[in-house]
Amino acid sequence: MNALIEKIESEQFKKEIAPFRVGDTVKVHTRVVEGEKERVQIFEGLVIGRKGRGLNSQFTVRRISYGQGVERVFPLHSPRIEKIQVEKRGDVRRAKLYYLRGIKGRDAINVKELGKKTKKK
């Protein structure tokens, strides 16, 4: 890539991003503008995928809201994202957890926690 384009992109990188991985449960603090006012909205859920590289990185967060699966895709370096808080570390063996979309009930959000032993079902 051209050095000047790299420079333009590197200016937009976030300084600090909490290290999180697929399978983690995170709280994403996003800034929402409503008319004149600006407030922070929190979206909590399971990271089911990360894609792209550099400035184009995105991650997908999935949660079950009133029995309905909801997914949101966030650009990692967006200035609208105030911070990403890791609530729980997950232990998963896949890069993308898209299989959760087809699962109903408790299993849909239950991902093994890192370092904990869970009983085999």
Place this chain on the structure above:
Amino acid sequence: MSVGLIGKKLGMTRVYNEKGVVQPVTVLHVGGNIVTQVKSVEKEGYSSVQVAYGDQKESRLSKSQQGHLKKAGVTPKSILREFRAEAGDWKAGVAVPPSVFVKGQKVDVMGESKGRGFAGVVKKHGMAGQPETHGSMMHRRNGSIGNRSTPGRIWKNKGMPGHMGTDRVTTQNLEVVQVRDEDGVILVKGAIPGATGSIVIVCEAIKKPKAVVAKK
């Protein structure tokens, strides 16, 4: 019209604006533009400003080109281009900075589209083509090209296979997202014809010359 810039397409990236919205931008290198000649109504019959871009070895230029640039007091440059503009403060040897354009202004960008070689009608003219299977032996052909004895000829501009690309293409009304004098770069919203590394011409949008003024 005012003075524009000659530049090089460096590639595309994305930029977050102050609202946090992603904007796709093309990065254009426009550093090193310099005025080589100012034409006037009295002398040449019309007024324009000639601008040069792109450093070049002197031995690559003809004697007449060398002489023309020497007269202007400009180092050897490879590309010259005129912009219809009033002389104003422009004089030979004056640098044209990227900041002749301001953020939010609309510009037209001219470039040469990518060459596609000898292309068929499906690619070149967007024709639908014919069935691929069921015994069809006519997959991407051009089909009928006209009627019978009336009109007895083929209409002009009938789409047929042939060379595609390397045309001069103008993209109009692109917004200037950033002007970076220190890097010699401007960022323009959206895509621009041509390959990365190709030469483009940036000038004020002919259809929206006052877009910025209206905003302020």
